[in-house]
Amino acid sequence: MFRRPGYGQAYKNMQLINLHTHQTSASGSTQILNVFAQDLSPDEPDFLFSVGLHPWHIGKVNLEECFEAIDRLAAQKNMLAVGECGLDRSVLVDFALQEWCFKRQILIANNHRKPLIIHCVRTYSDLMKLKKESKSGLPWIIHGYQGNWETTSSLNKHDFYFSVGEQLLKDESKHDIFRSIPIERLFLETDDRKTSIDEIYSLATQILKIDENELSRIIASNFKTIFGEDHLQV
Numbered sequence: 001m002f003r004r005p006g007y008g009q010a011y012k013n014m015q016l017i018n019l020h021t022h023q024t025s026a027s028g029s030t031q032i033l034n035v036f037a038q039d040l041s042p043d044e045p046d047f048l049f050s051v052g053l054h055p056w057h058i059g060k061v062n063l064e065e066c067f068e069a070i071d072r073l074a075a076q077k078n079m080l081a082v083g084e085c086g087l088d089r090s091v092l093v094d095f096a097l098q099e100w101c102f103k104r105q106i107l108i109a110n111n112h113r114k115p116l117i118i119h120c121v122r123t124y125s126d127l128m129k130l131k132k133e134s135k136s137g138l139p140w141i142i143h144g145y146q147g148n149w150e151t152t153s154s155l156n157k158h159d160f161y162f163s164v165g166e167q168l169l170k171d172e173s174k175h176d177i178f179r180s181i182p183i184e185r186l187f188l189e190t191d192d193r194k195t196s197i198d199e200i201y202s203l204a205t206q207i208l209k210i211d212e213n214e215l216s217r218i219i220a221s222n223f224k225t226i227f228g229e230d231h232l233q234v
């Protein structure tokens with residue numbers, strides 16, 4: 001059978017995109033490193049990153065300094081998104097204050113035309129309401145996604161994107177939910193876990209019964225749709 005030389009190799013080297021991680025990786029994959037606004041150093045990062053005020057940190061940091069830092073960094077091309085930021089009903093932080101902080105970051109994202117990477121715990125309906133109110137046409141990506149089937153369907157109607165990590169992939173009872181996420185709205189991530197991005201892709205491949213090269217090609221295309229071509233090291 002005729003095979004173009006190098007064809008297999010090119011696909012084998014395809015980048016596995018990691019949408020959200022807290023660790024710099026040695027593998028050279030394309031990844032968005034999460035930086036907390038209060039941890040920003042005066043040196044401007046030269047890697048791909050996102051920066052946001054996490055709802056867990058409200059009350060422990062100077063809010064205005066955080067917003068100022070996010071706004072300043074958002075002017076940089078390699079800051080790909082505002083986040084992680086969002087809403088969380090499992091913590092004691094005042095919910096109205098969480099919403100206020102999140103809205104400030106939605107405004108910064110809109111002003112700089114950046115997508116949002118969102119932390120969302122038991123607040124899916126609040127999130128859909130806020131997206132509608134903000135009239136933001138920019139991509140909103142829920143990271144560490146673990147919603148149920150109905151939530152997935154509603155979020156999909158509201159044009160959300162989904163980034164999935166090991167919590168959902170390693171829970172067999174949630175595999176049907178994973179399969180219900182439209183593949184053109186899907187990303188994969190390692191978050192703050194030790195599992196490698198290679199392992200995450202391999203788990204996703206098994207659940208979706210899809211070839212790994214095909215899956216990485218689709219996710220690279222989703223990444224290009226949201227962030228443009230320039231950042232892909234393929």
Ligand SMILES: [Zn+2]
Pocket residue numbers: 020022034084191192
């Ligand atoms: Zn995270």
